[in-house]
Amino acid sequence: MREGVVARASGRVLVIDGNAWFEMPLPMAAIAIWPPPPPRQGPFAVRAHGVDLDRLDHIKHHDGGILEGWTTLTGIWRQRELLVRDQTSAPAAAGWTNPWTTPPCPPPATGWPTAPIHGPMTAANLPAPPQPHECAELTITQLTQFHPHPTQPVLVVAAEDPQRAEQALRPRFGDALCVVRSRYHRHEIDETLQRLRDEQMAHRWLITSSGQSARSDGQPTVSAQFVWIERDVAAWAATGCSTWTYGSHRSAELPRYSFIPRPVNKTRIADAQTVSTRQSRHPGPGQ
Secondary structure (H helix, E strand, C coil): CCCCCEEEEEEEEEEECCEEEEECCCCCCCCCCCCCCCCCCCCCCEEEECCCHHHCEEEEEEHHHEEEEEEEEEEEEECCEEEEEEEECCCCCCCCCCCCCCCCCCCCCCCCCCCCCCCCCCCCCCCCCCCHHHHHHCCEEEEEEEEEECCEEEEEEEECCHHHHHHHHHHHHCCCEEEEECCCCHHHHHHHHHHHHHHHHCCCCCEEEEEEEECCCCCEEEEEEECCCCHHHHHHHCCCCCCCCCCCCCCCCCCEEEEEECCCCCCEEECCCCCCEEECCCCCCCC
């Protein structure tokens, strides 16, 4: 983030030896230690000045005089520290909803076929999907199993050549198959993934995870979680951007963007995903 920008984020405050540290929660290994050790600030924690400890949510006191609480802070970013100007309660966690319930194809005349559910699974599954070498041969960019009902698994395939994929896979999956034309080429997705990995490995962008997934329409998307958003990240994500939306939906969620390659000029598009950190004076990407 730029020096002097107004930043807002939700997360955890730790007061250790009289110093307040602020961080968004990162994934942690569940190690069976009892009693659990006192919490310590993580590698991406920042000093926060001016935190009102009486206004923290879910306050806990730990051994060694360590205090832990949750809040939303707004402040000035100076020398990688946050000078707090406003403080509100942390947002309530939102429940996860499954985006893969309605296939992007109309159902067959007799409806989507059913399959048995084998415990301990809670939904039926299809036979093994195409393997990577077959996906390459069939120009497949994304495979996603949708469930209109727990007993109705449907394989949704996004392919650059949908007719070729349809002819190869229909005999195997029958009516439990939905093939759509991919809006993106495999090499564009791979380039996006590689850029994120390169920046993460070089420690230029503070990324905790990245990978490919699918949107609710079965199209491929590449998502990445950031500790915070640097200006060059916003500039790259904004190239050819049609939408840029900030939200604060989960107190325990890191900033997240989904990057979708645009077929024209191989640029990138940031797809209005859940972001729990924002620059409140930031009217648009890269500003």
